[in-house]
Amino acid sequence: MGTTSLAAARMGVGSGEILGLFRDVAEGLTKAEVVSRTGLSRTTVNQRLDGLLTAGLLIPSPVDARTGGRPAGRFVVNRGRGVLLVADIGATGLRTALCDLAGEVLVERETRADVTEGPQAVLSVVDGLFAEILGVAGHAPADVLGIGLDVPGPVDFASGRVVSPPIMTGWDRYDIPGWFAAGYDCPVLVDKDVNAMAYGEHRLRYPDVPHLLMVKIGTGVGTGLVAGGRVHRGADGAAGDVGHIQVHVDDVDEPPVCRCGNAGCVEAYAGGWALVRDLRAAGRAVTTVDDAVGLIRGGDPLAVRLARRAARILGGAIADTVNLFNPRVIAVGGQLAHIDEQLFAGIREIVYRRSLPLATRNLQIVRSDLDPHAGVLGLAQLLADGLYTPERVQELVDHAVDHA
Amino acid sequence: MGTTSLAAARMGVGSGEILGLFRDVAEGLTKAEVVSRTGLSRTTVNQRLDGLLTAGLLIPSPVDARTGGRPAGRFVVNRGRGVLLVADIGATGLRTALCDLAGEVLVERETRADVTEGPQAVLSVVDGLFAEILGVAGHAPADVLGIGLDVPGPVDFASGRVVSPPIMTGWDRYDIPGWFAAGYDCPVLVDKDVNAMAYGEHRLRYPDVPHLLMVKIGTGVGTGLVAGGRVHRGADGAAGDVGHIQVHVDDVDEPPVCRCGNAGCVEAYAGGWALVRDLRAAGRAVTTVDDAVGLIRGGDPLAVRLARRAARILGGAIADTVNLFNPRVIAVGGQLAHIDEQLFAGIREIVYRRSLPLATRNLQIVRSDLDPHAGVLGLAQLLADGLYTPERVQELVDHAVDHA
Structure with a gap:
């Protein structure tokens, strides 16, 4: 049984898959619903949910605003387990936001900034606004589980580098993820602005x-x-x-x-x-x-x-x-x-x-x-997708269970 | 264990997944290789391979042409368990082929045919050639596990109907899969010609x-x-x-x-x-x-x-x-x-x-x-993809095991 569970975890029936089931269900799921949706045994579901609860990835469903009661035995994704930082960098201005793990914007700040002043000047502005909105929301850099930026130019998505941008003077091949490595310990995603906007429209509107x-x-x-x-x-x-x-x-x-x-x-x-x-x-x-x-x-x-x-x-x-x-x-x-x-x-x-x-x-x-807001919202959705990879969830669960 | 295996089958570690592993490995795999690639237990792998062998979906690896020996304990996909029929319909001619389950062409026939003569005239020609190449290869309609056609016009892929084609007079909304239902008991796929060609190039060349x-x-x-x-x-x-x-x-x-x-x-x-x-x-x-x-x-x-x-x-x-x-x-x-x-x-x-x-x-x-040949080859690859859906493999295995 232990071996089969391990196999299941490796081929897709792990904690990440289970957590994924909860993502698009605002009202949450009960254990029985997880059993019926996955076909997993009650024992296995219990074990997986315990791990996700210990890791703080799931929490009991909060009080229902309409009924005033707390739905018994119902769990939801813990959107507040950490935060996401995103920055939508335009030609002449930029917008930053702090989001919960479902991608909802909690704090937003925008400012004018000329992209042609180059990566160091512009990313310093982003850094300053990130620090400001973290402070406003009462969070520390250690709470940041993902950073996303979009820019008005072509991006090599795998490396997070801008490539031969027609209007972003000085940005060619600049290591944007590297800039944030000093202050944050989390993945950094960089995309073209319209890609983030398109994804935001798709996930949130269509x-x-x-x-x-x-x-x-x-x-x-x-x-x-x-x-x-x-x-x-x-x-x-x-x-x-x-x-x-x-x-x-x-x-x-x-x-x-x-x-x-x-x-x-x-x-x-x-x-x-x-x-x-x-x-x-x-x-x-x-x-x-x-x-x-x-x-x-x-x-x-x-x-x-x-x-x-x-x-x-x-x-x-x-x-x-x-x-x-x-x-x-x-x-x-x-x-x-x-x-x-x-x-x-x-x-x-x-x-x-x-x-x-x-x-x-x-x-x-x-x-x-x-x-x-399409850019920041799309970036937050792209980051939220990345949070739910089976590998990452398993890592968080294993770490939590080891330290429980 | 029974329940967990069932769960695994439902969420993606079933016989279909195992068979999929073999598809792109011409030299086949051993039990040990399946264990190491899936992380499944030996017991589970044995059980899955037994089912696939009983259903005739896998066979022991044939004699190696270079060494003259048969590699011990090595299994390959049984490409000869059935056949695929494909037809690439152009504006002025059509090409049909009988393929094995890996999509390799065994027999091919082409002829002139004017697509503007309408679906019944053209599909009658296809039907005749299908019967001829089945006969040449010594197969019966019951051996056909999939039929694929491509046409020079837009297709609603879900229903297999041509939609508002600029040059295919009389074909609009014609039920092409329905035409073949009388003679064959298998899925019928219809696509636009360039889509099949593109997929053939991708799968076989790039x-x-x-x-x-x-x-x-x-x-x-x-x-x-x-x-x-x-x-x-x-x-x-x-x-x-x-x-x-x-x-x-x-x-x-x-x-x-x-x-x-x-x-x-x-x-x-x-x-x-x-x-x-x-x-x-x-x-x-x-x-x-x-x-x-x-x-x-x-x-x-x-x-x-x-x-x-x-x-x-x-x-x-x-x-x-x-x-x-x-x-x-x-x-x-x-x-x-x-x-x-x-x-x-x-x-x-x-x-x-x-x-x-x-x-x-x-x-x-x-x-x-x-x-x-890109059209017929691409269609055969699209059909071969469809053969390996977990549901279909499980159905074949269950049927074989019940009748073993």
């Missing part, structure tokens, strides 16, 4: 939609793909690079040069930086993408014309993406997603005209309602 | 490449995506539809109308049917795509010019796909893949110029060397 596309239209333009419920990062972490698809625009003789070095890319027309460039060239007093959004929403005729053109160009690129990837839901975020009227109508018109009817008949194109 | 793109340039143009080792079919089975991405071509005033009803699609310039159209319009005596390929390979100046334009257009669409999907390998098949010189150089030039350096530095663009 858990039943395995194929989802996130489009971020901010300073630049990028997409994150969730395929079969998993983030599709591609062979080099470069997937989803819709911003640098080349487009043809009828009334333009000389395609504008892009930040990537090519000319005529989607974001050289439709990215926030391109709109700012065109508005400034026409003498408008704009400096930031938010300024451009303000002009468009205020009805400035040139700004509206440029926004309509951007929508058609984005619509074309999204139509191509729909033809190739066939998602069920497209969630649009980023600063320019706030130009509802001009942007969504234009995108929808082109997508429904140019994609296969089969791919659009059930397609939803919606504004991301998690945005601007 | 098993270590999880992200692979198959491009078929035949009468039409299509792509199949393998993401994370799985075929990415998308929400409606419409993924990979690169042929209907719209492109801009500088020297064309009026974009040509496509078979899909839109104008200016990739395949309206670069598909085999479009080349035939353009060559006929210029007075060349061509009827089939093979005629067009012959003219191009023969050096006809107009044909060569059209082929070069097709390569640039395909290169642009493939560059977009690389930006979005970031595959490691692109395998090119279909009749036009035989125009090496003009086609590959043009595609490579555009892809390396227009895709992110990060996405192309390790990218291989190769001719599919499985083609024209």
Whole structure:
């Protein structure tokens, strides 16, 4: 029996699997429910639950707010056994959050920061905010079970290093996980911003939609793909690079040069930086993408014309993406997603005209309602996934049982 | 112990899991190797192997051709326990094959058949060839453990029905699995042709490449995506539809109308049917795509010019796909893949110029060397995957043990 249990633990019926059963059941489970869901014997379930309770990974279900009573014999995941720290790093600002182990945000702080100042400057800011929100929540670095960061550029997910980023000066190959190793003893995950956003939308808004596309239209333009419920990062972490698809625009003789070095890319027309460039060239007093959004929403005729053109160009690129990837839901975020009227109508018109009817008949194109929190929420979900690996749970249980 | 074993079977340490271990090990495994790979007890392994041997799913390893001896205590998957039937249905011809349970082709037959004659006409031809190759191999319909078909159009994979196919007149929503239910008692799988080809390339040529793109340039143009080792079919089975991405071509005033009803699609310039159209319009005596390929390979100046334009257009669409999907390998098949010189150089030039350096530095663009067998081989692999589901193996073992 001992040997068989060990075998079961190694091949997938261990404490990690049992804990996994509890993750998506807010109201918790009883021992009897675990027995019926797993087919394990009562003895084995008792043994596993004892280990998870000793390790503090499960706790008895708290008092029910509606009934005022505590459900007898019901257990839930101990979301407060530790905390997660996440940072969503954008081109011009960053947002940090302290989350519980289910990925719910407990404290959040944002600040302006220019990503082109390089990793040391920006990560120092992140470090400071992490210390601040830990303090606010009354936690120590030892309570942190996972750190997640996202950045506006391609990432080699396995090593956590940014790779050949077009706009992140000084970040190429920088060891981001290494930066945090001095202050924290936990895994550090680094991903591209739109990947985290896409995963957040999938887990929190569309858990039943395995194929989802996130489009971020901010300073630049990028997409994150969730395929079969998993983030599709591609062979080099470069997937989803819709911003640098080349487009043809009828009334333009000389395609504008892009930040990537090519000319005529989607974001050289439709990215926030391109709109700012065109508005400034026409003498408008704009400096930031938010300024451009303000002009468009205020009805400035040139700004509206440029926004309509951007929508058609984005619509074309999204139509191509729909033809190739066939998602069920497209969630649009980023600063320019706030130009509802001009942007969504234009995108929808082109997508429904140019994609296969089969791919659009059930397609939803919606504004991301998690945005601007989609990045931190998605990172917290990615970290929470990692917490429940069978190896890690087993390690925590073994450690707790040995010291009980 | 009985209860725990049952639990193990239900949660993944059953006979199916054990059989799965053997699948990719041509030289087989010993009992001791199964024990060390699974962590299961000797008793449990003995019990599982006995069941699999009784059910005829495993057999003792055959005589080693090099040494002339039979490796003692070594078992292999019984590839001859039954057979698989597959049919790769193209626009103008079809290829059928009888395969062993590892997906190796034992007998193959091809014939001309016009897909636009509708499902009953075409499936009758398939049925006839299936009966013929079963006879040649000395097998009865009862030996068939799986049937697989692929077609040149979008498929709802769950129901096995073709959905809104642009070129398969009369096939919309036709119940293909139902057609075979009268003669065979086994699962019937239906997929899009490029999906089967992509999976064949992945399993048989690039098993270590999880992200692979198959491009078929035949009468039409299509792509199949393998993401994370799985075929990415998308929400409606419409993924990979690169042929209907719209492109801009500088020297064309009026974009040509496509078979899909839109104008200016990739395949309206670069598909085999479009080349035939353009060559006929210029007075060349061509009827089939093979005629067009012959003219191009023969050096006809107009044909060569059209082929070069097709390569640039395909290169642009493939560059977009690389930006979005970031595959490691692109395998090119279909009749036009035989125009090496003009086609590959043009595609490579555009892809390396227009895709992110990060996405192309390790990218291989190769001719599919499985083609024209990639479809049947991929279908056989998809069927072989299905054979090893834990439920099915357990069913076969239980049945055999009950009747032993």
